Amino acid sequence: MGLRSYIVTRILLTIPTLLLLLSMVFLVMRVLPGDPVALHFEKKAEPWQLENMRRKLGLDKPLWAQYADYIFGLIDINYVLAYGYPNLGKSMQTYEEVGGQIFSAFPATLELAIYSMIIASVMGILLGVVASKSYNSILDHLIRGFGTVTYAVPIFFLGIIFQLVFGVFLRWLPTGGRISSSVEPPTGLTIILSMPSGGFIYNFLLSSIAGLAISAICIALLKVKRVKFRFKGFAISLAVFIIAWVVYAYVSWYFVLKGTLQIATGLYTIDSLLEANPVKFVESVKALLLPSLTLGIILSGIFVRLTRTNMLETLRLDFVTAAKARGLKESTVTYGYALRNAFLPILTMLGLQFAMLLSGAILTETTFSWPGLGRYIYQRISFRDYTAIQGAVVMFGLFVTLVSLVVDILYAYFDPRIRL
């Protein structure tokens, strides 16, 4: 099929999948008992109050009108340009933009997911390999036991134990939140560039020089690669020239307009490094340590067992014996040969777990007061906040699709036998 067409097909298939998911959630939410209108009134509610609220939330319109509004809102380009995220509607509980809410809660979840995944996979795979090497020994049994126990332990239980030990008894680490309240959250990299002023024409001309320079470099590179210059080479260099021109013009215009460029990923650890602020880095790591350890240890249980099983199978194969016979180092054989071959199922599990973590680890987030997506969606469900839940589910669907696409592409990279 070819890698390119495979990727394109997969990406195109995402759209109907998400649409279907969205429609299902839309219907299911409205069928569920519980009314977001009534939930705005903690105490008494007169009929006129309920009526007003219904109109305010747009729930007085017929179902198909609400659905059409929502779909047309999703594809509104102006909104995307203005806000930077698609129009997922307004939350029925707080009236804020759902897209904004999700994107403000997402970095916390992403950070937790990344670090927990790193801990889980490194710990799990290493332990699994060690267990498979020492098959049926005491170490093997211990590690297997560890894998089972950690997966069986409830997350909040482990979290509370950690909070007790490290937060209360030892007082080394904070018990909750993303960063201590005595420190401002990191703002990331701020680039201030003063562009030469002189109006648009001046920058226009300047950018043509830049464009020429970059296209010259491109031509030189193409010559090195011995590309024929009849048409293809010329087309490429012209395209590069135009692109570089436009990009440079845009960048300089952006700086003239805004003055500074802020690069902030939302991940506190990375942002504090970008800001070159060691205090903030230390504080954010301290706050991140317990929740990611909790989640990481729990998830490592899966990887331990999976790695061990796959490695046991792979270690029996002939090529491993052959490699050992050739005199290769033990570690090279284990990691370079055996693990690489056993890695595919582990990769699948990695992808799936990561996608699940991206949808928010609700129990961890509650235990550690981590302001992420899991906590967000849990609260929204209790408020029957239709738009917020729809938006969140669509985002989760998107994450899962993207992650599975990446995993599938990585398959081809890891195992040349798989032809996409």
Added chain:
Amino acid sequence: MEKIELSIAVLVLIGIIVSSSTMYYTATVISNVSTVSSDVSKLAEAVANLTLTIGNFSTVSLEAIANLQAKLAAMEAALAKMTLAKKTLVVGTTDSVELTLDPAQAYDYFGWCILQQIAGTLISVKPGSATGTDFVPELAVSWNVSEDLTLWDFNLRQGVTFWDGTEFNATHVQYSFDRAIALITKIPEGAPAGLGYGDIINRTEVLSKYKVRFHLNFPFSPFKGILACRASAIVEPTYAPIAQVNYTSGDPRASTPVAFVGPYFLSEWKRIAGRDIEIKLDKNPFYWNVTSQYPKTEHIIFRFYSDALTLRLAVEAGDVDMAFRHITPTDVLDLEDNPNFKVWWGTGAFIQYLDFQEKRAPFNDTRVRVAIAAALNRSSVCQTVFLGLASPLYSIIPPGMLGHTEAFKKLGDANYTLTRSLLKQAGYNNSTKKLKFDLWYESSGHYPMSAEQALLYKGAIEAASGGIIEITLKSADWASYKLNRDNEIMDAAIYGWYPDYLDPDDYAFLYWATWLHLNYNNATQLALYDEARATTNLTRRTELYAQIDNIAVEQCSVVPLYVSGAWAVTTPNVDGIYLDITQDMRYWLIYLK
């Protein structure tokens, strides 16, 4: 195409672009030159003006400057003398501001809590008040009420300023109330809508600069309670336009102090995805009562936790100086034994009650309802589930409030004889006709310990009935629970209530509240209630509420269960906490030793 032709084409293209842009450039340069000359003349004018102004300034005497400097030095010296040993109090809580801090919209506990620290009302309840009805002056210094309780005049405090220097006067009061009422249709979920401001207040009249009059639609003696609640906070018109505003963390008006006049101002409000992360309050130098005494702590930082257990752990880890709402009874009793912490106890105002659906059998029969009410064992539940931190409640009006009685004690607790005789009268027996019904409770934690309570009530009622009653426990989360209530599905349900203003008027109506959808009406109770809110004679009011209670015991439409206590946990160096029946935490009185 040959190489030469190609390169010529490219060069020509570049040449065209360069020459056209140069021409355009020179054109703009020429036009710029003409604007530059007009700019130069304007600049000359401006310089002339500036020299004039500088000349004026020099006439300001150096003496005046020296005076100001002396005053400033004196102020600084006074400030330095102020004994604020520690300046920041860190408070942990599981609450969160639900929507906004706009008094026309906020109707949740924590929104009102923050508003209490940053906004002012005409009157407020005295800290430590036993009944919740001793009102003290705040932005109003004195008041008088007409005989018929429909005209309420207030004399306002003079010399109070907002941050932009505007002096507080009667027009601000009129504006605040007019705005609250005008926004009722647009903000149906807000406090003015819920408390019925539009129904109660006819209009607000400015009598003079510092005198305002409220015209009420009917005699309403609890009006002072309404004026002391946060929906009556005074706002500055410039920053609270009559169109709806949403004070959320992105809105600069939320983080600037200009809109309100209170002991603190909101200096920082971090909120992610509808949930608070951190709120910082700083001392308001324009507070009318600002001295070296108030507010006692300069900075208050609120940290938000997701549940009661993590809040407790945060207290033990020393992450917070104080924790208020919500620590579970088990945890607070544990912490009381710990010498590193101090627990403050207070009166509660949150009550729970049992209600019956009277549309159909079995609860359309009064005898059955009374039988169930007599079978309840409140003290056992309070001891077992709440570890003694809740008190049995025998009237819908809690203790400490005017009108509280012990009316339901007439039925007794776990009164087996009464229960069984009533059930027999109603025709139920152990063999042929058992009484079967559903007892509902809320399962998503909206009320504390619901499942445990329901289990104990079921046990007590079934035991008291000698096997005649069979109860099925059912639960629903808050959203479904409300829906079931509105659809009149639940036979018997456990519900809760906390007051908006402290007056028996805000409790007594629960016996027949329409929004409980119990299909119960009692014209006598209603008449007594209306009479009680139309008089300020306390003895008369007490009598009336007692009569309402007596009818309630006969009818048992709603059976009060318990009233919760209130508590806060702090480190030993914290002092100045008042946990009175208002349930308000006045952070400006708290200090660190």
